[in-house]
Amino acid sequence: MLTLVLDDIEMNNQVMVAALQPLAGCVPRTFTVPAEALAFARARPYEIGVVITDYAMPDMNGVEFIRAVRRIPELGNVPTVMITSYDQRSLRREALEAGATDFLAKPADPFEIRARVANLLALSAAHRAQREYAAHLACEVAEAVALVEEREREIISTLMRAAEHRDSDTGDHIARVSTYVGLIAEALGMPPDECRQLSLAATMHDVGKIAVPDAILLKPGALSAEERREMEQHAERGQRILGGSASPVMRLAAEIAVSHHERWDGTGYPYRLKGEAIPFSGRVAAVADVFDALTTERPYKQAWPLERARAHMSENAGTHFDPRIIKAFLSRWQQVTAFPNSGQHSRSAPSTA
CATH class of the missing domain: 1.10.3210.10 (Hypothetical protein af1432)
Structure with missing residues (x-):
């Protein structure tokens, strides 16, 4: 499952990748430009399990990026982490309102990164399983409804054939x-x-x-x-x-x-x-x-x-x-x-x- 990592400083991305590499099933994909990260997210939303974004970036800050991610229908519930050196309560509240799931403080401890991302990947996998199960149920319901409708059409056809004989x-x-x-x-x-x-x-x-x-x-x-x-x-x-x-x-x-x-x-x-x-x-x-x-x-x-x-x-x-x-x-x-x-x-x- 892909973990989208966004930080405008490449070295910070490399540190994050190094922290995530031991985590089984986690495939980091890094970006330094928010617009490019969003384009990737829109093109491959079903492959993304977790989004990690820096806060202070040119053109688009982390809160704005989270809002943009949430506007992608398939990523409405994807776990999203904002990583920042700022420790302001107002910033955290704004990020939560935008849709942030968790926070990491810079400099982040590699063990903490792995533990939190592992939990969020498990949460993402549970959401995906729930969506797939809901889709399966919807298909079964649609098939059952179609069968009932077909039986109704058969009954109607029989009645109408009787009327046509008259x-x-x-x-x-x-x-x-x-x-x-x-x-x-x-x-x-x-x-x-x-x-x-x-x-x-x-x-x-x-x-x-x-x-x-x-x-x-x-x-x-x-x-x-x-x-x-x-x-x-x-x-x-x-x-x-x-x-x-x-x-x-x-x-x-x-x-x-x-x-x-x-x-x-x-x-x-x-x-x-x-x-x-x-x-x-x-x-x-x-x-x-x-x-x-x-x-x-x-x-x-x-x-x-x-x-x-x-x-x-x-x-x-x-x-x-x-x-x-x-x-x-x-x-x-x-x-x-x-x-x-x-x-x-x-x-x-x-x-x-």
């Missing part, structure tokens, strides 16, 4: 809604992990439709009042299908399933929630779901042109939709319109938007 275009609708949800989340400044989780959960927003009879789900044309009531039950059914899981993404999916047909003005379903009483995830999914419904061709209507759909979304901010989410959605308009086949989809199932 409606030939469900898979495409899911992909588009998930993409739009991800764009909205990014525009709102959500962290990448939360964007991915929200986008994944949104793929299950219509899973409750697997319990809707084919005669209603696949009916060409508008639904009767009774049929619409049956169709609207898919929101609560989706919540029941997805609810009860300990998985955060499944809980989020259940929340989206039951709330993505609520409206900002309180006229939606199933619970007529209003404003921010509607879960945030449901408000985001509502914008994505309705936009896709508008731009999707159905047996009883043509797909709306993109600009007409945009105008509708804007006009209904504050009534159907959360205005802040509409603003975020429209801020990603270029990406929305660049999505494959945007505005010219075809689908057979009736709309419940």
